[in-house]
Amino acid sequence: MKRPFSYHPTMNQLLAGGALLLGALAVFGSPYRGPVARVNLRELARDVGVEADHVTAEQLADWILQQRADYRLLDLRDEAAWSEYHIPGAELVPMAKLIDYPLLRNETIVLYSDGGIHAAQGWFLLEAAGHKSVALLLGGLNAWKDEILFPVLAEDASAEQRAAFERARFVSEHFGGTPSVSGGTLETDRTPTPLPKTDMPVAPATPRARKRKAKEGC
Amino acid sequence: MSAPLFKYGLFGDEISLIVAFVIGIGFGFFLERAGLGSARKLTAQFYLTDLSVFKVMFTAIVTAMLGLFYLSWAGWVDISLVYLSPTYLLPQLAGGLLLGLGFVIGGYCPGTSVVAVSTGALDAWLYLAGVMAGIFVFGEMFSSIGPFFYATDMGSLTIPDLIHLPYGVVVLGVVLLALGGFAGAGWVERLFAPPSRES
Numbered sequence: 001m002k003r004p005f006s007y008h009p010t011m012n013q014l015l016a017g018g019a020l021l022l023g024a025l026a027v028f029g030s031p032y033r034g035p036v037a038r039v040n041l042r043e044l045a046r047d048v049g050v051e052a053d054h055v056t057a058e059q060l061a062d063w064i065l066q067q068r069a070d071y072r073l074l075d076l077r078d079e080a081a082w083s084e085y086h087i088p089g090a091e092l093v094p095m096a097k098l099i100d101y102p103l104l105r106n107e108t109i110v111l112y113s114d115g116g117i118h119a120a121q122g123w124f125l126l127e128a129a130g131h132k133s134v135a136l137l138l139g140g141l142n143a144w145k146d147e148i149l150f151p152v153l154a155e156d157a158s159a160e161q162r163a164a165f166e167r168a169r170f171v172s173e174h175f176g177g178t179p180s181v182s183g184g185t186l187e188t189d190r191t192p193t194p195l196p197k198t199d200m201p202v203a204p205a206t207p208r209a210r211k212r213k214a215k216e217g218c
Numbered sequence: 219m220s221a222p223l224f225k226y227g228l229f230g231d232e233i234s235l236i237v238a239f240v241i242g243i244g245f246g247f248f249l250e251r252a253g254l255g256s257a258r259k260l261t262a263q264f265y266l267t268d269l270s271v272f273k274v275m276f277t278a279i280v281t282a283m284l285g286l287f288y289l290s291w292a293g294w295v296d297i298s299l300v301y302l303s304p305t306y307l308l309p310q311l312a313g314g315l316l317l318g319l320g321f322v323i324g325g326y327c328p329g330t331s332v333v334a335v336s337t338g339a340l341d342a343w344l345y346l347a348g349v350m351a352g353i354f355v356f357g358e359m360f361s362s363i364g365p366f367f368y369a370t371d372m373g374s375l376t377i378p379d380l381i382h383l384p385y386g387v388v389v390l391g392v393v394l395l396a397l398g399g400f401a402g403a404g405w406v407e408r409l410f411a412p413p414s415r416e417s
Contacts, residue, residue, distance in 0.1 A: 012400075016397050016400070019280055019284065019393050019396070019397065020393060020394075020397060022284045022288070022393070023284070023389055023390040023392075023393030023394065024390055026284070026287055026288075026385075026386040026389035026390055026393075027384070027386040027387055027389075027390050028386060029287070029288075029291045029385075029386050030291070030384070030385050030386065031286065031287050031290035031291055031295075031297045031385055032290070032297060032298060032385070104299075105296075105299070130296075
């Protein structure tokens, strides 16, 4: 007996129907995540607790001197502050654009702002967005200026401190800073210490970006 | 766990090469099984007697598109991390024409020539040698064609961005285009089918 409705679609028709159905459903969705994120609060709290996310100014200066290219340095201040001075190799990323800034989830990112509050807030945003290795410049640009650009040697410093200062002096001069002994600079003139010209000695950031790009595509 | 796995740091450069090798072998295998290792089959496309290439490629596009769309909707793929090759309109038009010419004349596109080499086709070996020579000449000439190579840069462009339609609507549009294309291809094949003998 033949049923009133008997239709046996071919495999091609079935697949076409499936594609059509999925295509029609797609109209109601979007593949982009948008600005919404889920975070594991315990994990974040633990990361903050162990302070594994700190980079000291001295460490960062070493990285730059070694011309390391395995991290990105982001400056979260505004453009005016940026053009006055920024750490060599840093990229200017205004806070509002941080989440959309092209960064890979697996690269080391070092954030800094003047003090450190904005950097810490940016740290949270990037962690929430799933970045694996975000670090803060401890003390921010202020610490960079105090420790790297304008290190001061106390007059009653011990021999050890003096030896350490020789190193600091070398680093400071490399970055265009002005080391000083408390009271007066080593240099003869003591004008209000000018900030060095930016983009002085840098491990260039651009060739690295280009290299990464070349790895992709087909 | 989310994809792209490499960009999320699940494995490094070395493992990624192994992964690429495995995926490449799989890709080549299925290209061959779909008949795309045969220069006859590939050129039949241009005589409108056999549109397998069109159907295979469009099926792959629709499958990948629907898969990516739904996986990222479900949160398993971060589509913003999927690399988009930037659009250079004029050089890409010129390059596409050149590749098409080579396809018609030689009977292979670069990928399928490698597939055909693996099955021992002599013409494919020759074709591959031509590809290598072309790469070499291109590299040597690059300083003079560089300006054109980078002309009309439009950045990483997507169709939804370009025509200001929601992503899902474009997905539906591409599906409809594919289904219409398949029906049309079947019709064209019947129209241009060689009289009897060959099938």
